[in-house]
Amino acid sequence: MQQNLQYNKDIRNSYDRFNNYKTNKISTEFGKMTYIDEGVGEAILISHGIFGGYDQAYNSLKSFVEDDYRKIGPSRFGYPGSDLPVKPTPGNQAKAFLNLLDQLGIEKTYIITTSAGSASGIKFVIDYPKRVKGLILLSSAVPNVKKTKDEIEGMTGPPKFLVNDFPMWFSTKYFGFIFKSMFGSEIDKTIYDTMLPVSPRKKGIEIDGKITNIDMDINFENYEIKKIKAPILVLHAKDDPMTKYENMDKFIKLTNAQSAIFETGGHLITGHGDAVSQAIKNFIEDVK
Template sequence: MSIRPPRPAHRFALASEVIAIEFGTLEYAVRGEGPPILMVHGTGGGFDQGLSFGAGLRRHGYQIIAPSRFGYLRSDYPAAPSSANQADAFVALLDHLGIDRLPVVGGSAGALSAVAFALRHPERCSLLILLVPAANVSGRDPVEMTALQKLLVERVLGSDFAYWSARTVAPKRLIGTLLATDPALLDRVEPGERACAYRILDEMLPVSARVRGVRNDARLASAPGALAYRDIAVPTLIVSVEDDRFGTAATARYLAATIRDARLVILPRGGHIWLGADDAVAEHIARFISEPGADAPPRSPQRARQR
């Protein structure tokens, strides 16, 4: 009897919606009740990962709007899949939903299009929250790998069967490599948090429906100086983890020193998926959003600030 990987692609038609925009088809899902938050997923994700990352905020009484970025799942991959165009696609989604202004949360490589949204459309972005932001801010590729690591990752991400096989045989290795999180932490967290790590791995299937987005993320995240972080004019919270193997703690510190009045939270451990700290991250974000004056108009950007 042959062993075949599961075929989860059909679940998306029931769990998400699609709309036609300037850049083609855009997929999204909405869950929960309360004030809306735009949750922008990271590499290897889609609307499903966005919903997972927003689960803690739903428990705080917020509604999560989770789009699939360019090249992920049922969202098209346009000729120019830039962070700027992705930000404009978010505006089209908000227009479709009748939402004028809301907080935007960008995780990992999703932080790039979240920043672009805040820069291009500050009147639509009440707050900016960056989680473990993967960006080249100092000439260092945040997901730089050796030639051997790149070969292995390309093979795993190039095939649903190869990924499923690796997920079945060596899930901890994938957690250490793809999720940039020390697998030893799995034995130190609650069962629910442990299950969350494995769910993130499972949600990457089918990788064949995400691979164009993954490759585009790698290209955008490795490009140095791609975004004018100094010009961000909305209140910003940056959250990272000290032991993130992608080195986003250093990126977060740089951004906090660059973005005017940005607030910085560095958690001691949890890796790139903040393993064991999901409640703490949701609490930091919810507190930031609920502060008095959080919905104030955007500031004038400071275009000539010197460090």
């Protein structure tokens, strides 16, 4: 009984918090897209990770960059307020980002990619090089080797049962050690806050597991990193259990990317927030 009361209180608070963001909507060739657009200055668009949405995107940008930047945080396909098209590929997501920039009148932007948002962000930089000032890869996956679906090992998305409000609430409340192991670091409460409610994110999470997270493997030929002309900054922890540093190290050498590499911190680069923010600021100031 007490547990049910706590759940009802917590999930109600999560929906209230979630619905309190000031969002905007546009129509793209793939349907509706919801996004947050705040601030002035150099434009920075983020391609958010799994369990994300405009709230995770915006909060990530707020934690990475100062107020003197224009922060653009769209929900990717199937995430809160954004439609799920027939073909929700990273390539089409990149084109939807282009639609957004066109309607906002933004000629060039910096792109930050995080985790599951890597494929669509990297695809944007490859497909639309004239619209990019710089690429910032934060705990991101990168093209590595060609694989078939059968050759891809391990889970590419969360268990289905977890992608519902009560199981996610219960897991974050009482089994936080599971997420600690998954991310390779302590999890700040603000991270959990952007994972709940999970139900409005369900379609996007499922597509990430089925399509997004394997696209750079099975369609490796569509991610020619030699076509990336924009300056690149890599931010990564060597002990990240979700996006292996070995792959990123290879990418850095192939692209001559700038980098800020941390020995510890896991997938969230925990404990190095100030260093991450400073590296991003320095990169943007150097490029512009």
